[in-house]
Amino acid sequence: MLHTPERVDSEAFWPPADELLEAADDIRASLGSNWPAPARKLRFCLSAPTRPSPTDVRVLIDASAHPDERRAWLEAGAAIIEAAPARVELRTASEVYAWSGERSDDWLAALAAFCACDFALHDALTLALAWRPDAHATGPITDPTADPTADPRANQPADHAAARAIAPGWPVDLATYPAIEGLPAPGRPFPTCPDALGLYPVVPTAEWIERLLERGVRTIQLRTKSTDGRWLDAEIARAVRAARACDARLFINDHWQRAIDAGAYGVHLGQEDLQTADLDAIAAAGLRLGLSTHGPYEMLVALRFRPSYIAMGAVFPTTTKQMPTAPQGLVRLAHYAGLLSGHVPLVAIGGIDLSVIDAVLATGVGSAAVVRAVTEAPDLTAAVDALQAHFGVSD
Numbered sequence: 001m002l003h004t005p006e007r008v009d010s011e012a013f014w015p016p017a018d019e020l021l022e023a024a025d026d027i028r029a030s031l032g033s034n035w036p037a038p039a040r041k042l043r044f045c046l047s048a049p050t051r052p053s054p055t056d057v058r059v060l061i062d063a064s065a066h067p068d069e070r071r072a073w074l075e076a077g078a079a080i081i082e083a084a085p086a087r088v089e090l091r092t093a094s095e096v097y098a099w100s101g102e103r104s105d106d107w108l109a110a111l112a113a114f115c116a117c118d119f120a121l122h123d124a125l126t127l128a129l130a131w132r133p134d135a136h137a138t139g140p141i142t143d144p145t146a147d148p149t150a151d152p153r154a155n156q157p158a159d160h161a162a163a164r165a166i167a168p169g170w171p172v173d174l175a176t177y178p179a180i181e182g183l184p185a186p187g188r189p190f191p192t193c194p195d196a197l198g199l200y201p202v203v204p205t206a207e208w209i210e211r212l213l214e215r216g217v218r219t220i221q222l223r224t225k226s227t228d229g230r231w232l233d234a235e236i237a238r239a240v241r242a243a244r245a246c247d248a249r250l251f252i253n254d255h256w257q258r259a260i261d262a263g264a265y266g267v268h269l270g271q272e273d274l275q276t277a278d279l280d281a282i283a284a285a286g287l288r289l290g291l292s293t294h295g296p297y298e299m300l301v302a303l304r305f306r307p308s309y310i311a312m313g314a315v316f317p318t319t320t321k322q323m324p325t326a327p328q329g330l331v332r333l334a335h336y337a338g339l340l341s342g343h344v345p346l347v348a349i350g351g352i353d354l355s356v357i358d359a360v361l362a363t364g365v366g367s368a369a370v371v372r373a374v375t376e377a378p379d380l381t382a383a384v385d386a387l388q389a390h391f392g393v394s395d
C-alpha cells in the first residue's frame with residue numbers, strides 16, 4: 001500500500017526553519033494518511049542557496065527587485081513564488097499563475113503540507129491559500145487501514161467509508177479559496193442540471209447515442225474529433241432528435257455553435273476551449289455547460305464560469321486519451337465532491353468501469369462518465385444494465 005508518512009520532508013525549507021517545519025507537519029498530519037507519496041520533493045527557499053535546482057521553489061516578497069536572480073532561477077528549472085500582500089504569483093519557465101485574496105499566516109507551511117500529499121505545485125498553492133487554521137471539516141479522518149488512492153482493481157477491495165471521509169485539515173469552505181487572476185468577471189450562471197446526472201456515456205456517433213438511449217441511458221455526450229462540417233451537422237442533428245424523443249440530456253463536446261444551432265441540451269468544454277468559445281452565446285441560448293477539470297486550480301477556474309456541472313478526471317489511468325496530468329484517485333475525488341457539494345454537480349471521468357463504479361459513487365459524485373466501459377463492452381446491453389443498476393436504474 002502507498003501510505004505517505006504524515007510528515008513533511010525535513011529538508012522542505014531552506015534555510016532550515018524548525019518552527020515552519022513543525023507547522024507544516026501539523027497541517028500535514030491533519031490531512032490524514034491516504035494520500036499518494038510525493039513524486040518529487042520540493043525545497044522552499046526563503047533565501048537563495050548557492051545554486052538553484054529544478055526542485056527548488058524560491059519564495060520572495062518582491063521578485064521584480066531581483067531580476068537577475070529571477071532569471072537564473074527560471075533558467076535552472078526552479079519555480080518562483082512572489083507573495084505580495086493579498087496577491088500570490090507562481091512562475092515557472094513555462095507558466096504563470098496568480099491568485100488574490102486573504103491568506104493564513106501559515107500558508108507556506110500549508111503549501112509544504114499539500115505538496116507532501118503529491119498535489120502539483122499550482123494545485124497545492126491553491127489549497128494552501130484556501131487553508132485556514134480554524135476551518136475544520138467534520139467527520140472522521142480517513143481510515144488508515146485502507147488506501148482509497150489505489151485503483152480498487154489493482155490489489156484490494158475499496159473501502160467505501162474511507163473513500164468518502166474528508167480529512168479535518170482540508171479546506172472545505174469555498175469562500176476561503178482565492179480568486180484566480182486573469183479570468184473574466186463572472187457572467188450569468190448557466191442553467192442547472194440535476195445533481196445526480198447518473199451514468200454518463202461519452203460516445204463518438206449519433207448511432208451510439210441511439211443505441212444507448214434505447215437501453216435507458218438519459219445523460220449522454222457526443223464526443224468526436226471529426227472536422228468534417230457536413231458530417232458533424234448531420235450527426236449532431238440526428239443525436240439531438242434522438243435525445244429529444246427520449247427526453248434525455250445530450251451534451252455536445254467542443255462544437256458549441258453547432259450545439260446551439262441544433263438545440264442540444266448542453267455543451268461540454270475543456271479548459272482550453274474557455275479561451276475561444278462564446279460562453280455568453282451558449283448561456284443566452286439556454287444550453288447547459290459542463291467543464292473539464294483536473295485538479296483544484298482548474299476547479300476554481302471552472303467555478304468562475306458558473307457551469308451546470310464540473311467534470312473531474314482522470315480518476316484512474318485511461319487509454320482513451322493522453323492525459324497530461326496524473327490520475328486523481330478516489331481520495332482526491334472524495335475531497336472535491338465534499339468541497340463542491342451544494343454548489344455544482346460533480347461528474348467523475350477516466351478509467352471508470354463496472355469494477356470501480358461502486359467505489360467512485362461512494363466518494364459522493366452524482367455521475368460517472370464512461371467511454372470504454374460502453375464502447376468496448378462485449379455485450380452492450382449487459383454492460384449498460386449492470387452500470388445503471390449502480391445508479392438505482394433498473395431495466
Ligand SMILES: Cc1ncc(COP(=O)(O)OP(=O)(O)O)c(N)n1
Nearest residue numbers: 223253268269270271292311349369
Ligand atoms: C464528462 C466529460 N468530462 C471530461 C471530458 C473531456 O473534455 P475535454 O477536456 O474537452 O477533452 P476532449 O474530450 O476534447 O478530449 C469530456 N469530454 N466529458
Ligand SMILES: Cc1nc(C(=O)O)sc1CCOP(=O)(O)O
Nearest residue numbers: 313314318320350351370371372
Ligand atoms: C475524454 C476524457 N476526458 C478525461 C478527463 O479527465 O478530462 S478522461 C477521458 C477519457 C475517459 O475514457 P475512459 O472512460 O475510456 O477511461
